[in-house]
Amino acid sequence: MLEIRDLHAAVDGTPILKGISLTVNAGEVHAVMGPNGSGKSTLAQVLAGHPAYEITGGEILYHGENLAEMDAEVRAQQGVFLAFQYPVEIPGVSNAYFLRAAYNAKRKAKGLDEVDPMEFLDLVEEQLKLVDMDPAMLHRSVNAGFSGGEKKRNEILQMAVLTPTLAILDETDSGLDIDALRIVANGVNALKRPDNAAIVVTHYQRLLNYIVPDYVHVLAGGRIVKSGGKELALELEARGYDWLLEAVA
Amino acid sequence: MNTMIAAPALLSQATAASASEAPEALRAERAAGHREFEANGLPTTKVEDWHYTSVSAIAESTFAPMQGDASGVTAEQLAPYIFSTSWPTLVFVNGVYAPSLSQTDNLPAGIRVLPLAQAVGELGDVVTRQLGTLAPAARDGFTALNASFLGEGVVVHVSKEMVIDVPVHLLFVVNDAGVGGMQHPRILMLAERHARATVIESWVGLTDGTYFSNAVTEVTVESGATLHHLKVQREGRNAYHVGTIEARQGRDSHYVNFAFTTGAQLSRTNVYTVLDGEGCGTTLNGLTMLDGEQHGDVQTRIEHAQPKCFSRQMYKSILDDTSHGVFNGKVFVQSIAQQTDGKQTNNTMLLSKTAQVDAKPQLEIFADDVKCTHGATVGRIDETALFYMKSRGIDNDTSRQLLTYAFAADVLETIENETIRDELERITMRRFTSVTD
Numbered sequence: 001m002l003e004i005r006d007l008h009a010a011v012d013g014t015p016i017l018k019g020i021s022l023t024v025n026a027g028e029v030h031a032v033m034g035p036n037g038s039g040k041s042t043l044a045q046v047l048a049g050h051p052a053y054e055i056t057g058g059e060i061l062y063h064g065e066n067l068a069e070m071d072a073e074v075r076a077q078q079g080v081f082l083a084f085q086y087p088v089e090i091p092g093v094s095n096a097y098f099l100r101a102a103y104n105a106k107r108k109a110k111g112l113d114e115v116d117p118m119e120f121l122d123l124v125e126e127q128l129k130l131v132d133m134d135p136a137m138l139h140r141s142v143n144a145g146f147s148g149g150e151k152k153r154n155e156i157l158q159m160a161v162l163t164p165t166l167a168i169l170d171e172t173d174s175g176l177d178i179d180a181l182r183i184v185a186n187g188v189n190a191l192k193r194p195d196n197a198a199i200v201v202t203h204y205q206r207l208l209n210y211i212v213p214d215y216v217h218v219l220a221g222g223r224i225v226k227s228g229g230k231e232l233a234l235e236l237e238a239r240g241y242d243w244l245l246e247a248v249a
Numbered sequence: 250m251n252t253m254i255a256a257p258a259l260l261s262q263a264t265a266a267s268a269s270e271a272p273e274a275l276r277a278e279r280a281a282g283h284r285e286f287e288a289n290g291l292p293t294t295k296v297e298d299w300h301y302t303s304v305s306a307i308a309e310s311t312f313a314p315m316q317g318d319a320s321g322v323t324a325e326q327l328a329p330y331i332f333s334t335s336w337p338t339l340v341f342v343n344g345v346y347a348p349s350l351s352q353t354d355n356l357p358a359g360i361r362v363l364p365l366a367q368a369v370g371e372l373g374d375v376v377t378r379q380l381g382t383l384a385p386a387a388r389d390g391f392t393a394l395n396a397s398f399l400g401e402g403v404v405v406h407v408s409k410e411m412v413i414d415v416p417v418h419l420l421f422v423v424n425d426a427g428v429g430g431m432q433h434p435r436i437l438m439l440a441e442r443h444a445r446a447t448v449i450e451s452w453v454g455l456t457d458g459t460y461f462s463n464a465v466t467e468v469t470v471e472s473g474a475t476l477h478h479l480k481v482q483r484e485g486r487n488a489y490h491v492g493t494i495e496a497r498q499g500r501d502s503h504y505v506n507f508a509f510t511t512g513a514q515l516s517r518t519n520v521y522t523v524l525d526g527e528g529c530g531t532t533l534n535g536l537t538m539l540d541g542e543q544h545g546d547v548q549t550r551i552e553h554a555q556p557k558c559f560s561r562q563m564y565k566s567i568l569d570d571t572s573h574g575v576f577n578g579k580v581f582v583q584s585i586a587q588q589t590d591g592k593q594t595n596n597t598m599l600l601s602k603t604a605q606v607d608a609k610p611q612l613e614i615f616a617d618d619v620k621c622t623h624g625a626t627v628g629r630i631d632e633t634a635l636f637y638m639k640s641r642g643i644d645n646d647t648s649r650q651l652l653t654y655a656f657a658a659d660v661l662e663t664i665e666n667e668t669i670r671d672e673l674e675r676i677t678m679r680r681f682t683s684v685t686d
Contacts, residue, residue: 048640051632076642088637092655092662101651102641109642141655158641 001026001063001197002047002166008057009046015056016042018222024166027194031208031233032201034219035241040201041085043219044170047199048082049075062166076102077109079165079196083155083172090142095154098142099124099161106162127160131187149180156187163191167198173207185210205237220245253290253390256308260287262431263397266314272369274377275399281386282396291390298389301575301607302517302546307489312461314398315423315430317345322424322455324350330420330453330483332672337362338418339403344432346401359411360446362419365402365435375406379437383467384495391491391517395433395465402435405448407474409441416447416477416666421462423485428458436466440474442499447477447666452492454485454512464492472499472526477507477665480520481673484512486541493519500526500555507664508535508564509673510545511680521550524586530559534663536673537565538680539572539604546575553586553616562593565660567653567681568604577609578623584615591621598656599629650682657681 002024009017016039024030034040046053047060049072060067067075090098096117103123104114115123121138128135131153143151152172159167169188173181188198188211200211208216208230216232217224218241226232226244236244267283291308292299319342327350331338339362340350346364356362361372369376386396403419421434440446452462462484470476484490490513496504508518522531537545551560566574574597582589597606610623630652638648657677664670 050636050640071645072636072639073642073644073648076640082640084637084640088634090634090637090652090655092658093651098638098641098651101643101647102638105642105644105647162641 003061004058005061006058007046007055007060009042010054010056011042011052016222017046019058020222020224022217022224024197024199026197028215029192029198029200029211029213031213031216032199032219033203033216033233033236035245036203038219039222040219041170044082044168044199044201047168048072048080073105076162077106081159081162081164081167083159083167083169085171085174087143087151087155089144091144093142094139095142096121096124096138099138099158102158103161124161127157130160130190131157132183133157148175149177152176152180152184153187156184160187160191165196167191167196169198169200171201171203173202173204181207182210205233208233218244252293252296254293254305254308255290258311259308259394262313263394267397271400272366274369274373274380278381278386278396279399281381282393282399285386285393286390286397289390289393298548298577302515302544304515306515307461310461312429312431315344315427315432315460317343317347318426319343319345319347319350321426322347322350322422326455327420327422330422330451332416332418332449333668336416336418338420339364341401341421341434343423343427343430344401344434355415356417357413357415359408359444360413360417361404361406362417363404365404365437366400368404368437372404372406375404375439376437379439379467379469380435383469383497384465384493388493391463392465392493395435395463398433399435401432402437405436405438405446407440407444407446409471410443412444413446416449416669418449418451420451420453421464422453422455423460423462423488424455425458427460428456429460431461431463433463436464438466438468438476438478440470440476442471443473444471445475447479449479449481449669451481452484452490452512454483454488456485457487458485459487459489460485461489462492466492466494468494468496468504470496470498470502470504473501474499475503475505477505479507479664479669480509480518482508482510482512482516482518484516486512486514488513490516492517494521496522496531497525498522498529498531500528502526502529503531505532505665506534508547510535510537510547511539513545514542515544517546517548519548519550523552523554524558524560525554527555528557529555530561532561532663534562534660535564536657536660536677537574538567538657538677539574540569541572542570543572545572548577548579550579551581551591553580553582553589553591556585556587556589558586559590560592563660563663564595565657566597566606567600567657568597568606569600571601571603573604574606576606577611579611580613580621580623582614582616582619582621586616587618589616589619589621591619593623595625596656597627598653599627600653647682653681654678
């Protein structure tokens with residue numbers, strides 16, 4: 001599904017990613033871990049198409065197509081979804097309107113008819129339960145005045161509505177208490193299917209107690225310095241990152 | 250310092266108007282208006298209050314008083330500007346009251362709304378108590394000019410303790426027959442103690458021709474009363490519009506004003522209020538949306554004259570092309586006005602590199618126990634929010650449109666009346682997006 005080959009990326013001329021290669025197949029969950037400043041979030045942003053990041057080398061193939069050439073909105077329409085570390089507040093646009101606009105943009109890209117507001121509310125009702133969200137939240141402005149936990153749940157709600165093929169979760173666990181973490185993780189697990197995949201970017205192992213990865217990759221200095229199975233995450237939890245960084249240096 | 254522009258053609262019109270026949274109650278104010286206008290003319294940009302707005306084009310104009318020809322205006326033409334057909338509506342066409350297009354038989358008990366000429370006879374006391382006292386002719390050249398033409402206008406009188414749920418709509422329309430003309434309506438509003446009402450002032454141009462509207466509105470909100478006052482300015486693309494609202498508030502009253510501005514090539518809206526009773530408050534909000542070469546100036550002045558009063562201001566502008574927006578928000582806190590709570594925000598979104606804004610908060614505080622804040626921002630579309638929307642599959646154009654609309658919606662949401670709010674939101678949505686619901 002996703003094939004990253006020797007990816008280099010820079011922001012404002014400063015190289016951040018220095019040769020990342022990663023293959024993600026349908027049905028797999030990959031965890032990307034690493035210390036602060038290792039390039040984890042950059043990788044997530046580059047995959048979603050943030051304009052501030054420049055790809056300076058390598059390539060990203062998504063279903064065999066060059067992802068780097070697609071605008072952010074096209075990537076999303078093709079099934080790429082980034083759950084933001086810091087979801088953006090948009091005062092004045094209701095959550096319901098925003099979700100429906102996103103949902104219809106994807107339908108339109110597939111050549112399907114748009115759904116009207118009533119149909120959409122029926123459709124979103126199930127997904128609200130998945131993230132334990134009050135339907136009243138639909139009528140509030142996107143993320144405006146939401147608590148940290150509500151924002152993250154709102155990201156998973158969007159994911160549930162948009163049913164992405166490739167979901168990238170960027171530090172979705174940061175700032176969450178254990179209950180919110182459980183709700184978010186349950187949401188992600190419920191959305192797992194044989195034909196989709198997820199990349200879970202996280203600093204800590206605790207999220208991986210709830211979202212069990214098939215593979216764990218450790219990023220440091222813009223490169224993957226170690227890959228392994230889920231047991232690697234536990235080892236990192238026990239030993240920290242330093243032993244890996246020393247081994248690389 | 251040259252602070253006045255003589256306006257010879259306007260002055261000779263004012264001389265003729267102030268000398269023409271008028272009801273006794275209006276004569277003294279007309280004379281005062283003429284005298285002040287002759288002495289002061291119109292302000293130059295050397296006058297601090299008019300620093301960013303040049304009115305020389307008005308001073309040099311040869312506008313003649315509009316003659317009120319309503320023959321070319323139909324109810325169908327007015328339909329898009331009527332918020333609800335079930336609301337009492339007074340229509341003025343080309344400067345003169347048009348009873349055939351108005352609807353006043355649905356006025357509820359407790360409120361009287363009369364054309365000024367009729368009110369002079371029937372509500373004499375209400376007229377004489379307010380006329381020229383809240384907005385004296387000496388205030389500035391435009392108020393003086395308005396006074397010298399006194400004759401057309403409206404009086405809204407809400408009796409004590411009456412709660413009027415149905416908004417009253419005052420609609421001033423100009424069509425091709427008014428081109429080259431000017432109108433100087435005077436509006437008086439009185440909400441007696443513990444009364445509650447909503448009044449909309451609408452200014453509509455059904456022509457692309459040039460004309461000049463110069464309105465003065467005097468508002469009294471007595472103790473415990475609440476008055477919602479909306480000004481919706483949709484004058485023609487080439488019109489000039491100057492409108493001054495001066496309010497005075499009693500103890501525990503609340504005056505709420507919303508100024509919605511999209512029209513005219515040159516407009517100036519003044520919203521002034523004096524918080525003259527303990528514990529009263531005012532909420533002044535507005536949205537200005539300009540494009541092309543439009544110039545729109547909003548000035549507020551809140552005078553905290555008594556203790557424990559609050560004032561809230563939120564003004565937003567969205568400026569495109571080479572348009573120019575001005576906001577000057579003045580808050581004066583007198584020495585006895587302790588425990589004043591004032592807040593002012595002014596946010597502008599520039600949609601083009603050539604649009605321009607001048608924002609000037611002005612706080613003068615003479616009391617020591619007060620809480621007054623102000624903040625102004627000028628910005629473009631938030632790139633982070635733009636990426637967020639695009640990352641959800643919403644295309645670039647739609648994302649930009651929605652973010653622009655959202656910026657405006659934030660202040661429109663403060664409008665209490667749902668019908669008015671929905672309509673202004675719909676107009677705004679249609680302006681920036683292709684979405685119709």
